Amino acid sequence: MKSLGIIITSVLVSSVVAVIPIAEKSKNFWLNSGRASIEESLRVRNIVEKAKNVIIFIGDGMSLPTITASRILKGQSAKHPGEETILSWEKFPYAGLAKTYNVDSQVPDSAGTATAFLSGVKTRMGMINVDASVNRGDCAASQGHELDTILRWSLDTGKSAGVVTTTRITHATPAGAYASVANRNWEGDNEMTDVHGGCKDIAKQLVEDNKDIQVIMGGGRHYFYPNGHKDPENGHNGQRQDGRNLIEEWQKEKATRGVKAKFVWNATDLSHVDPASTDYLLGLFDSSHMSYSYEQETQDTKDPTLAEMTEKAIQILQKNNNGFFLLVEGGNIDHSHHSGRAFDALHDTLALEQAVAKSASITNEKDTLILVTADHSHTMTMAGYPARGNPILGVAGKASDNKYYTTLIYGTGPGHASPRHDASHHHTLVESYNQDAAVPTHSETHGGEDVAIYARGPYAHLLTGVHEQNYLAHVMAFASCVGPYKQSGACSHSGGIIG
Ligand SMILES: [Zn+2]
Numbered sequence: 001m002k003s004l005g006i007i008i009t010s011v012l013v014s015s016v017v018a019v020i021p022i023a024e025k026s027k028n029f030w031l032n033s034g035r036a037s038i039e040e041s042l043r044v045r046n047i048v049e050k051a052k053n054v055i056i057f058i059g060d061g062m063s064l065p066t067i068t069a070s071r072i073l074k075g076q077s078a079k080h081p082g083e084e085t086i087l088s089w090e091k092f093p094y095a096g097l098a099k100t101y102n103v104d105s106q107v108p109d110s111a112g113t114a115t116a117f118l119s120g121v122k123t124r125m126g127m128i129n130v131d132a133s134v135n136r137g138d139c140a141a142s143q144g145h146e147l148d149t150i151l152r153w154s155l156d157t158g159k160s161a162g163v164v165t166t167t168r169i170t171h172a173t174p175a176g177a178y179a180s181v182a183n184r185n186w187e188g189d190n191e192m193t194d195v196h197g198g199c200k201d202i203a204k205q206l207v208e209d210n211k212d213i214q215v216i217m218g219g220g221r222h223y224f225y226p227n228g229h230k231d232p233e234n235g236h237n238g239q240r241q242d243g244r245n246l247i248e249e250w251q252k253e254k255a256t257r258g259v260k261a262k263f264v265w266n267a268t269d270l271s272h273v274d275p276a277s278t279d280y281l282l283g284l285f286d287s288s289h290m291s292y293s294y295e296q297e298t299q300d301t302k303d304p305t306l307a308e309m310t311e312k313a314i315q316i317l318q319k320n321n322n323g324f325f326l327l328v329e330g331g332n333i334d335h336s337h338h339s340g341r342a343f344d345a346l347h348d349t350l351a352l353e354q355a356v357a358k359s360a361s362i363t364n365e366k367d368t369l370i371l372v373t374a375d376h377s378h379t380m381t382m383a384g385y386p387a388r389g390n391p392i393l394g395v396a397g398k399a400s401d402n403k404y405y406t407t408l409i410y411g412t413g414p415g416h417a418s419p420r421h422d423a424s425h426h427h428t429l430v431e432s433y434n435q436d437a438a439v440p441t442h443s444e445t446h447g448g449e450d451v452a453i454y455a456r457g458p459y460a461h462l463l464t465g466v467h468e469q470n471y472l473a474h475v476m477a478f479a480s481c482v483g484p485y486k487q488s489g490a491c492s493h494s495g496g497i498i499g
Contacts, residue, residue: 118473142199
């Protein structure tokens with residue numbers, strides 16, 4: 001690590017002297033580091049072997065400002081100015097951009113976008129793996145219009161598959177891997193009491209139609225427990241109206257087949273799962289969404305970290321010589337932004353960063369394609385002219401109303417006040433702080449601009465440039481020779497090899 005000089009912490013005004021690492025004052029530092037980057041880029045070789053394994057990491061709502069701000073927070077937590085810090089996926093050799101709109105919406109939601117990057121087909125907002133000829137919520141019309149996904153294609157070619165998230169496992173992004181619904185809200189049968197046409201809720205689809213998924217981890221137990229069943233952790237009532245206990249059914253089905261399966265609901269039990277003697281793992285760690293990573297660090301939430309879940313998932317999936325597909329979502333980034341609070345969005349981005357670092361360290365770049373991207377953006381922006389090293393959650397300066405404002409502010413959200421609050425009167429550095437929003441909305445909204453894609457491994461070089469978001473599913477399928485690219489993908493490509 002380079003010497004970064006002394007930094008000033010706790011600054012609340014923009015007049016603070018910038019903290020410039022001593023080395024950066026020398027032109028040679030920039031000339032030499034620029035030259036070193038050229039040499040590094042020249043050493044990059046496109047890998048044109050078949051991808052045995054594919055891992056896609058989704059930071060839900062992880063916009064570029066979220067990534068930049070998280071990078072600075074990471075650096076500042078290590079007592080550096082922060083701006084020069086590198087996140088684990090920023091060491092990947094390739095990056096590109098994805099256009100995220102849904103076919104019917106300029107600014108997308110997670111259901112339409114998950115369908116795009118997992119099935120390879122863009123669709124309407126609010127629908128999961130149903131094509132856009134169907135209207136949202138039309139159960140009857142959706143039948144026959146379901147879309148297969150990279151997870152199903154991978155399982156069908158003898159690979160293993162897993163889904164890991166910090167949201168309910170039935171939420172839009174994880175459901176995008178395994179379910180088809182005309183309305184993303186159909187997470188449990190209690191959400192479908194007015195739906196006709198025989199459609200299945202997402203929890204039921206997971207247990208009944210996806211018996212071959214080896215690893216399932218996230219939150220959302222209440223859609224699996226029947227009404228009247230008390231949750232083991234918080235005593236909350238189960239939500240199912242059909243009286244079924246889908247967790248028990250999952251366990252029974254595995255016992256009937258005689259496969260080595262485990263159900264766990266807390267971090268301690270997960271840590272005791274031995275990958276060598278576990279072929280199927282169901283981990284549901286909360287009755288609804290899992291806790292924010294900062295709460296995991298500071299309270300006894302009994303939740304495993306995203307990195308712990310990811311590591312266990314890979315250890316189990318890696319046992320299959322045919323390879324695996326794994327979706328990992330940092331889903332609470334989105335929830336923090338929706339609440340108009342940047343603090344947890346940044347901390348949960350850093351939790352995702354740890355999960356990516358772990359996966360990169362226990363897989364081989366030669367045979368494992370790793371993608372890191374977001375499904376969509378948010379309205380958080382990074383503004384003003386705060387000095388170098390200024391706390392990223394701090395105050396940027398004074399606005400023309402003579403009040404202070406924070407570096408991170410929102411376009412929409414619950415942080416709106418008229419007249420505006422003076423940011424210096426608030427504790428802007430704490431978890432509960434609501435950054436200013438220009439426009440009042442109960443829930444801060446998504447943003448519509450492109451998101452970044454970072455990639456390493458076989459055919460990662462296809463993920464450069466600007467593409468429609470559905471392109472991601474095509475690259476994953478092409479690189480691993482599954483689904484529509486089973487015959488025509490990397491395995492038959494002139495530069496490739498037969499896997
Ligand atoms: Zn959202």
